[in-house]
Amino acid sequence: xxxxxxxxxxxxxxxxxxxxxxxxxxxxxxxxxxxxxxxxxxxxxxxxxxxxxxxxxxxxxxxxxxxxxxxxxxxxxxxxxxxxxxxxxxxxxxxxxxxxxxxxxxxxxxxxxxxxxxxxxxxxxxxxxxxxxxxxxxxxxxxxxxxxxxxxxxxxxxxxxxxxxxxxxxxxxxxxxxxxxxxxxxxxxxxxxxxxxxxxxxxxxxxxxxxxxxxxxxxxxxxxxxxxxxxxxxxxxxxxxxxxxxxxxxxxxxxxxxxxxxxxxxxxxxxxxxxxxxxxxxxxxxxxxxxxxxxxxxxxxxxxx
Amino acid sequence: xxxxxxxxxxxxxxxxxxxxxxxxxxxxxxxxxxxxxxxxxxxxxxxxxxxxxxxxxxxxxxxxxxxxxxxxxxxxxxxxxxxxxxxxxxxxxxxxxxxxxxxxxxxxxxxxxxxxxxxxxxxxxxxxxxxxxxxxxxxxxxxxxxxxxxxxxxxxxxxxxxxxxxxxxxxxxxxxxxxxxxxxxxxxxxxxxxxxxxxxxxxxxxxxxxxxxxxxxxxxxxxxxxxxxxxxxxxxxxxxxxxxxxxxxxxxxxxxxxxxxxxxxxxxxxxxxxxxxxxxxxxxxxxxxxxxxxxxxxxxxxxxxxxxxxxxxxxxxxxxxxxxxxxxxxxxxxxxxxxxxxxxxxxxxxxxxxxxxxxxxxxxxxxxxxx
Numbered sequence: 001x002x003x004x005x006x007x008x009x010x011x012x013x014x015x016x017x018x019x020x021x022x023x024x025x026x027x028x029x030x031x032x033x034x035x036x037x038x039x040x041x042x043x044x045x046x047x048x049x050x051x052x053x054x055x056x057x058x059x060x061x062x063x064x065x066x067x068x069x070x071x072x073x074x075x076x077x078x079x080x081x082x083x084x085x086x087x088x089x090x091x092x093x094x095x096x097x098x099x100x101x102x103x104x105x106x107x108x109x110x111x112x113x114x115x116x117x118x119x120x121x122x123x124x125x126x127x128x129x130x131x132x133x134x135x136x137x138x139x140x141x142x143x144x145x146x147x148x149x150x151x152x153x154x155x156x157x158x159x160x161x162x163x164x165x166x167x168x169x170x171x172x173x174x175x176x177x178x179x180x181x182x183x184x185x186x187x188x189x190x191x192x193x194x195x196x197x198x199x200x201x202x203x204x205x206x207x208x209x210x211x212x213x214x215x216x217x218x219x220x221x222x223x224x225x226x227x228x229x230x231x232x233x234x235x236x237x238x239x240x241x242x243x244x245x246x247x248x249x250x251x252x253x254x255x256x257x258x259x260x261x262x263x264x265x266x267x268x269x270x271x272x273x274x275x276x277x278x279x280x281x282x283x284x285x286x287x288x289x290x291x292x293x294x295x296x297x298x299x300x301x302x303x304x305x
Numbered sequence: 306x307x308x309x310x311x312x313x314x315x316x317x318x319x320x321x322x323x324x325x326x327x328x329x330x331x332x333x334x335x336x337x338x339x340x341x342x343x344x345x346x347x348x349x350x351x352x353x354x355x356x357x358x359x360x361x362x363x364x365x366x367x368x369x370x371x372x373x374x375x376x377x378x379x380x381x382x383x384x385x386x387x388x389x390x391x392x393x394x395x396x397x398x399x400x401x402x403x404x405x406x407x408x409x410x411x412x413x414x415x416x417x418x419x420x421x422x423x424x425x426x427x428x429x430x431x432x433x434x435x436x437x438x439x440x441x442x443x444x445x446x447x448x449x450x451x452x453x454x455x456x457x458x459x460x461x462x463x464x465x466x467x468x469x470x471x472x473x474x475x476x477x478x479x480x481x482x483x484x485x486x487x488x489x490x491x492x493x494x495x496x497x498x499x500x501x502x503x504x505x506x507x508x509x510x511x512x513x514x515x516x517x518x519x520x521x522x523x524x525x526x527x528x529x530x531x532x533x534x535x536x537x538x539x540x541x542x543x544x545x546x547x548x549x550x551x552x553x554x555x556x557x558x559x560x561x562x563x564x565x566x567x568x569x570x571x572x573x574x575x576x577x578x579x580x581x582x583x584x585x586x587x588x589x590x591x592x593x594x595x596x597x598x599x600x601x602x603x604x605x606x607x608x609x610x611x612x613x614x615x616x617x618x619x620x621x622x623x624x625x626x627x628x629x630x631x632x633x634x635x636x637x638x639x640x641x642x643x644x645x646x647x648x649x650x651x652x653x654x655x656x657x658x659x660x661x662x663x664x665x666x667x668x669x670x671x672x673x674x675x676x
Binding site: 051054055056057058075076079080082084086088089090091092093094095099102103104106107108109149150 | 308309312313315316319320323324507508509511512513514515516517518671672673
């Protein structure tokens with residue numbers, strides 16, 4: 001039995017007079033014990049998808065199951081089993097760390113003691129602040145507490161909607177390490193993130209844009225299947241350089257990428273020499289052949305659609 | 306179930322307890338209202354300052370003056386030599402009224418069975434002036450009948466009006482029940498109406514919904530702390546009215562408290578209903594103020610008598626829970642009647658409560674509302 005299945009999920013909202021299509025026919029499945037990532041920018045429809053799966057919203061069309069239960073009819077079963085951490089910090093700000101945790105444990109008819117082993121690694125960092133109101137924690141600490149609260153009833157499937165948004169780099173890294181450990185405990189995890197660099201930490205990812213899954217595969221396969229030659233280009237005048245790159249015939253796409261611009265070449269135009277020839281006037285030119293990462297693939301897929 | 310319920314009540318209690326400003330309002334409001342209504346907003350006039358011109362200076366005039374002084378309506382500010390001096394006192398605004406006792410006051414009464422007293426009142430505020438005049442007349446009539454004791458007067462008709470339930474015509478008899486209805490309704494409805502909406506607004510509802518909690522449990526657990534708070538308020542209002550305002554409780558205290566708790570539950574369930582159907586705290590507060598506070602003030606019979614209203618308003622007033630509670634409190638607290646008289650009102654409140662509760666559980670959204 002799969003942890004999550006979704007078939008042709010559609011959902012649209014009325015925004016004044018116009019209808020916004022938040023999800024256009026999304027289908028996918030998550031295996032047991034898998035760490036599945038939904039990667040996409042804000043407004044891609046990640047939160048809507050999560051809310052449909054955790055039974056908070058009804059889809060217009062399509063079917064979905066979580067842990068073998070149908071999301072519309074058998075919602076009470078799902079609500080008993082899953083752990084859900086919404087994108088917005090949703091704990092009681094005026095309750096202390098410990099009070100929040102105990103409250104969530106009790107309403108799920110368990111106790112902190114019973115499942116302490118699940119949250120132990122995370123909670124030890126929170127313990128010094130056990131009596132501090134949740135509203136006064138730092139961003140990273142808040143997310144760790146929210147994760148503890150979502151885990152305290154030993155869920156079979158864990159839904160984490162952008163858990164690392166607004167969290168510092170160190171905390172983000174720690175957070176992902178925790179997810180890996182949870183996965184080892186047999187918990188299936190669906191996580192969403194706008195950060196491309198986090199994609200490689202998932203077993204499989206879905207690249208999501210404008211209410212659709214562009215591609216679903218393991219991050220390794222996705223980067224491996226990127227066929228076109230790719231170069232990182234840098235010069236003394238980056239703005240002018242991008243302008244030039246975009247005008248060149250042999251280049252399919254060019255976009256800023258960190259310190260460099262990435263230039264995706266059309267097939268058969270695979271020469272550094274071609275670039276050097278056309279960019280000869282640019283000062284301090286630097287050209288490196290690079291391997292595509294998830295962000296390159298994402299941009300590439302978006303272009304295709 | 307029981308542990309979930311208790312944990313939820315505890316959590317709600319923390320929310321209330323840690324919000325000191327709101328807590329202060331919750332407990333301060335009833336006290337302040339009782340004190341304001343008891344001492345400031347009243348149409349009784351107490352301790353009005355007056356002057357007396359006693360030209361007679363005999364035993365009877367002294368008695369008469371003492372009688373005036375003894376009433377709690379008047380304080381004698383000064384004894385003047387002549388009525389002319391009164392003019393200056395009036396202008397200074399020191400006094401409201403002058404009583405002029407003529408020469409030979411005592412002997413005229415004794416020998417001619419007849420005398421006159423002159424009362425000059427400052428009627429720049431017509432209500433105060435007339436009321437004070439009436440008080441003086443009443444005191445004088447009283448004094449007259451006292452000195453006439455045992456004597457038979459020819460052909461006098463004395464209407465003997467008995468003021469039932471409130472012989473001293475105290476305003477408190479009317480406003481204490483009114484304030485109780487208002488305070489309980491305000492606290493219970495307003496506070497609970499924002500209780501569920503607040504969770505929707507802050508996003509905690511999202512997590513609560515994805516849990517095994519049943520709607521009925523959420524609603525009951527959210528109301529419980531307010532029920533306890535209201536019980537404290539009921540007791541403090543009753544204590545204040547008995548010991549500070551001197552209002553006796555004629556009826557059964559347990560019955561009064563029991564029925565007040567019933568009204569509390571009615572208000573709580575109405576608040577929950579508002580909370581279930583609104584999406585923001587602001588809307589919820591507006592609805593509870595416009596939809597409940599104003600009708601309670603105007604249509605419960607507390608401020609304006611329902612008997613004088615046009616038919617549509619009379620019909621509407623039946624939908625206001627406070628109207629029925631106001632009747633119950635007046636009946637039990639002041640007239641001292643029992644369940645036999647007020648069973649109908651009690652039944653109406655009970656039915657209202659059940660309807661509100663059922664509706665709020667039905668309308669409780671088990672999913673997030675579409676944007």
